[in-house]
Amino acid sequence: xxxxxxxxxxxxxxxxxxxxxxxxxxRGYDSAGLALMNGDLQIVKAVGRVANLEAKxxxxxxxxxxxxxxxxxxxxxxxxxxxxxxxxxDDKRKICLxxxxxxxxxxxxxxxLSERGRTFHTETDTEVLATLIxxxxxxxxxxxxxxxxxxxxxAYAIVVWCSDEPETFIAARKGGPLMVGIGNGEYIVAxxxxxxxxxxxxxxxxxDYNVVKITRDGFRTSTIDNKSVSPKVMQLEMDLEETxxxxxxxxxxxxxxxxxxxxxxxxRGRIDLNEGRIVLGGVAKFAKELVKARRFTLTAQGTALHAxxxxxxxxxxxxxxxxxxxxxxEFRYRNPIIEENAVxxxxxxxxxxxxxxxxxxxxxxxxxxxLGVVNVVGSTIxxxxxxxxxLRVGPEIGVASxxxxxxxxxxxxxxxxxMARRKFMSPYESAQLMRELEKVPDxxxxxxxxxxxxxxxxxxxxxxxxxxxxxxGYNYPVALEGxxxxxxxxxxxxxxxxxxxxxxxxxxxxxxxMPCVFIANKGRQYDKVMNNIExxxxxxxxxxxxxxxxxxxxxxxxxxxxxxxxxxxPLSPMVTVIPLQLMAYHAAVIRGHDVxxxxxxxxxxTVE
Ligand code: F6R
Numbered sequence: 054x055x056x057x058x059x060x061x062x063x064x065x066x067x068x069x070x071x072x073x074x075x076x077x078x079x080r081g082y083d084s085a086g087l088a089l090m091n092g093d094l095q096i097v098k099a100v101g102r103v104a105n106l107e108a109k110x111x112x113x114x115x116x117x118x119x120x121x122x123x124x125x126x127x128x129x130x131x132x133x134x135x136x137x138x139x140x141x142x143d144d145k146r147k148i149c150l151x152x153x154x155x156x157x158x159x160x161x162x163x164x165x166l167s168e169r170g171r172t173f174h175t176e177t178d179t180e181v182l183a184t185l186i187x188x189x190x191x192x193x194x195x196x197x198x199x200x201x202x203x204x205x206x207x208a209y210a211i212v213v214w215c216s217d218e219p220e221t222f223i224a225a226r227k228g229g230p231l232m233v234g235i236g237n238g239e240y241i242v243a244x245x246x247x248x249x250x251x252x253x254x255x256x257x258x259x260x261d262y263n264v265v266k267i268t269r270d271g272f273r274t275s276t277i278d279n280k281s282v283s284p285k286v287m288q289l290e291m292d293l294e295e296t297x298x299x300x301x302x303x304x305x306x307x308x309x310x311x312x313x314x315x316x317x318x319x320x321r322g323r324i325d326l327n328e329g330r331i332v333l334g335g336v337a338k339f340a341k342e343l344v345k346a347r348r349f350t351l352t353a354q355g356t357a358l359h360a361x362x363x364x365x366x367x368x369x370x371x372x373x374x375x376x377x378x379x380x381x382x383e384f385r386y387r388n389p390i391i392e393e394n395a396v397x398x399x400x401x402x403x404x405x406x407x408x409x410x411x412x413x414x415x416x417x418x419x420x421x422x423x424l425g426v427v428n429v430v431g432s433t434i435x436x437x438x439x440x441x442x443x444l445r446v447g448p449e450i451g452v453a454s455x456x457x458x459x460x461x462x463x464x465x466x467x468x469x470x471x472m473a474r475r476k477f478m479s480p481y482e483s484a485q486l487m488r489e490l491e492k493v494p495d496x497x498x499x500x501x502x503x504x505x506x507x508x509x510x511x512x513x514x515x516x517x518x519x520x521x522x523x524x525x526g527y528n529y530p531v532a533l534e535g536x537x538x539x540x541x542x543x544x545x546x547x548x549x550x551x552x553x554x555x556x557x558x559x560x561x562x563x564x565x566x567m568p569c570v571f572i573a574n575k576g577r578q579y580d581k582v583m584n585n586i587e588x589x590x591x592x593x594x595x596x597x598x599x600x601x602x603x604x605x606x607x608x609x610x611x612x613x614x615x616x617x618x619x620x621x622x623p624l625s626p627m628v629t630v631i632p633l634q635l636m637a638y639h640a641a642v643i644r645g646h647d648v649x650x651x652x653x654x655x656x657x658x659t660v661e
Pocket of ligand 1 (some may be wrong): 356400454455656
């Protein structure tokens with residue numbers, strides 16, 4: 054979603070801010086802007102890509118400063134226009150501000166401020182916040198920001214500047230992530246560590262309702278009620294090379310092909326074949342509570358929800374513990390009942406998804422033990438949970454999640470095996486499954502070899518505007534994920550559903566040549582899936598089957614077959630999803646779309 058970078062130090066700010074914005078581009082945005090402070094306030098904005106802003110900045114004279122703030126905007130209030138892009142000022146140009154999040158009571162505030170004679174020139178909630186700070190300013194910008202934030206409801210990560218205190222930034226957060234990088238005589242404030250690590254690896258994350266006042270000489274952190282707080286300074290661990298495209302054309306393709314090695318890293322040091330046990334240091338402290346757990350609730354959004362659904366099946370199938378999976382956005386508001394010894398598992402690549410974070414907090418408040426299955430180290434969800442297991446799949450830049458999905462499923466598989474072994478599973482039985490688990494990266498490598506065949510299958514069908522994805526058991530969430538991947542980057546309408554559900558209505562959609570993708574690898578419900586394939590085929594649907602190598606019988610039923618290696622059923626989602634990721638990728642490329650930056654989408658959804 055929106056991105057923030059601000060700098061105060063001794064380096065030329067213009068280049069540094071543009072470079073920082075480029076590192077944030079993957080998050081999704083539709084306009085960008087920057088403000089430079091060098092005695093005067095200069096603001097440049099552009100609709101579209103950061104490259105447009107860069108070109109405009111290059112044409113603007115005298116943009117020299119060692120202090121400035123920049124922003125990529127993903128429109129929420131008001132259209133994608135230059136005036137609506139950030140930074141925003143109040144009507145007196147005394148206050149300048151960039152903001153991620155949504156000020157929910159902006160309409161009321163705007164009315165009150167208008168009645169006091171303040172004027173507005175944009176449709177944004179952010180301009181209202183800038184004006185409110187201006188209105189409350191009585192000679193101390195830190196106090197004015199604190200006072201304004203006591204008045205607002207909603208989510209914010211902000212950086213504020215005031216012309217009366219031109220060598221000072223104030224930053225604050227509630228909800229949206231914001232970090233402060235501490236360099237040598239310089240500070241970088243950013244919504245994402247990737248904009249900081251090129252300059253320093255020392256940083257701290259602002260907590261909710263915290264405010265930081267930064268000058269070249271130092272910083273002070275407080276709450277919005279002006280109580281002093283001490284931030285926890287940490288070492289950022291991010292290899293910038295991991296965020297480079299290298300020889301690949303798109304990040305999504307790079308990340309699809311990274312999956313074998315990414316999962317090897319996920320498993321490293323966690324599979325102990327001698328003892329037949331999974332080692333999860335991140336949850337060891339709560340091992341007893343986990344064994345006693347009466348119910349697991351897994352919560353997430355989007356692709357992470359599909360991984361969580363597989364986790365639900367794994368926990369019941371392998372660990373024999375009741376589990377349920379739910380959209381975080383529903384869970385947080387439906388007054389959920391949390392019984393004694395309940396565990397909630399928040400699954401998230403970014404660790405910043407607003408609904409997932411809120412669901413986690415709701416469950417914690419009601420007494421659940423909170424676990425995180427998160428990729429981004431030190432992210433808000435990772436910090437808010439009692440314990441957790443990191444994915445370790447490296448930075449995911451492509452907006453469409455791929456390696457994080459297989460990483461999430463891998464971690465949830467390990468969690469289920471960890472529980473099973475502690476509850477009842479023999480070391481022998483557990484070691485057998487763990488041996489198979491260790492082979493999954495090799496199976497993914499093999500599944501990736503079907504890339505050009507998959508492309509040729511997609512070429513035949515990608516002009517079709519409606520697709521179905523069908524599967525049973527573990528393959529039902531995989532079908533949902535296949536449909537989501539296809540729709541989000543190729544803009545083809547796709548639906549995923551349990552194969553048996555089709556007869557209850559959706560079968561009416563089947564017409565001549567409609568692509569119907571069946572995840573039909575060998576498993577407990579294989580024969581039933583074959584029946585479902587017959588039903589669709591007899592109504593003219595075009596069957597594309599994901600099948601187990603060696604299953605020659607399926608060739609007679611399906612129009613196109615994509616084979617994957619034979620994998621034990623509980624481990625199969627990490628392999629059967631690979632052709633679906635590649636199908637979506639090829640469909641988007643063939644249809645000429647921007648694979649890594651699909652329209653309207655953001656990498657991390659930090660507003661609800
Ligand atoms: C789809 C996708 C999204 C995310 C969802 C949750 O490809 O990436 O559906 O999975 O927004 O994001 P995280 O995992 O960061 O909580």
